[in-house]
Amino acid sequence: xxxxxxxxxxxxRRRGQEARLRCSPMKGHSHVYWYRQLPEExxxxxxxxxxxxxxxxxxxxKERFSAEFPKEGPSILRIQQVVRGDSAAYFCASSPQRxxxxxxxxxxxxxxxxx
Amino acid sequence: xxxxxxDPGPFNVPEGATVAFNCTYSNSxxxxxxxxxxxxxxxxxxxxxxxxxxxxxxRFTAQLNRASQYISLLIRDSKLSDxxxxxxxxxxxxxxxxxxxxxxxxxx
Numbered sequence: 001x002x003x004x005x006x007x008x009x010x011x012x013r014r015r016g017q018e019a020r021l022r023c024s025p026m027k028g029h030s031h032v033y034w035y036r037q038l039p040e041e042x043x044x045x046x047x048x049x050x051x052x053x054x055x056x057x058x059x060x061x062k063e064r065f066s067a068e069f070p071k072e073g074p075s076i077l078r079i080q081q082v083v084r085g086d087s088a089a090y091f092c093a094s095s096p097q098r099x100x101x102x103x104x105x106x107x108x109x110x111x112x113x114x115x
Numbered sequence: 116x117x118x119x120x121x122d123p124g125p126f127n128v129p130e131g132a133t134v135a136f137n138c139t140y141s142n143s144x145x146x147x148x149x150x151x152x153x154x155x156x157x158x159x160x161x162x163x164x165x166x167x168x169x170x171x172x173x174r175f176t177a178q179l180n181r182a183s184q185y186i187s188l189l190i191r192d193s194k195l196s197d198x199x200x201x202x203x204x205x206x207x208x209x210x211x212x213x214x215x216x217x218x219x220x221x222x223x
Contacts, residue, residue, distance in 0.1 A: 033211060042202065042215035043159065056210055091158055093211070103149075104211055106158035 002026070004094050005074075006107035013114050019079040019086070021110045025094030032075045033093040033104060034067060043091060049075060082114045118142055118212050121203050125218035132193050136217050138186040138203030145205040145212075148179055150188045153200045153216065162188075162201070195221050 005024040013019050025032050030051050035043040045059040049069040060067065064082075069075040079086055089111050093104040121138045128134050136150075148165040163170065165177040165186055176189040186203055198221045203214035 031209075035213070043213040045210055045212060048210060056208075058210075089156075103161045103164075106160070108158050 004029075004092060004105050004107035006090075006092050006110050008110060009108060011110055011112050013082045013112065015083060015114055016081050019082050019112055019114075021077040021079075021090050021092075021112070022074040023077070023092030023094075023107055024074040025092075026096075026105055029094035029096050029105075031095045031097065032069050033095075034075070034077050035091045035093065037089045037091060037109075039088070046077070079112075082112070084114050087112055087114045116141055117215070118207075119203055119205055119214035121201075121214040122217050124200075124216075125220055127220045127222055128193055129222050130193060130195060134190045134193055134197075134219060136188040136190075136201050136203070138188075138214055140184050140186070140203075140205045140212075142205075142207055143181075143184065145184075145207045147206040148186050149204040149206075150175075150177055150186075151202040151204050151213070153202055155199075159202055159213075190219075193219075193221050195223060197221050 004026055007022050032049045034046040037043045047060050047067045048056040052071050064080045066078045089109045091109045092107045095104045119140050150162040151159040152162045153159040163172050163177050165179045167179050169178045174191045178187045200216040200218045202216045205212050
């Protein structure tokens with residue numbers, strides 16, 4: 001059973017380009033979370049999705065950022081018109097159900113560098 | 116005030132010593148509690164869940180005090196391999212909220 005798979009592991013974009021980050025949850029997991037970690041900072045919640053639904057996007061910046069988790073395929077975090085401040089590690093986690101008592105498993109992250 | 120606050124680091128501790136991490140959370144609606152470990156440039160991994168009755172896993176002991184909204188982690192007989200950042204994590208309304216983490220360096 002493969003773990004949470006994120007790709008690409010490293011992504012370099014020029015200012016103004018679009019970044020698309022992918023997350024394939026563990027088999028059987030229908031809940032996905034996205035987090036951003038700035039250098040020397042903790043992980044900041046961005047968005048919580050279930051298949052085809054955004055449950056909580058309270059941590060998402062109001063502009064340029066969007067997320068989806070379609071019925072088929074991976075979850076996508078999309079950043080339009082990237083700026084230098086978007087440079088960070090983006091981690092995805094998945095869990096099999098609502099999480100109060102269950103562990104969330106993390107992918108290895110995508111490190112985005114905006115030049 | 117941040118929802119989850121941890122001791123500032125780094126902690127530089129000689130091998131074999133006991134290390135204690137403290138964490139407080141501000142929202143009494145928080146439902147479950149965990150300690151995660153994160154190695155440099157890696158993803159966070161669950162170290163242990165934290166229960167009100169306290170729980171132990173080998174050299175690691177975690178405690179939760181709901182009345183004080185306080186969580187602790189104790190590492191006994193620390194090893195070089197314990198060097199990492201330790202993250203206090205609470206779950207509230209299915210949102211997993213991380214503390215900033217405390218960096219631990221075990222010194223040979």
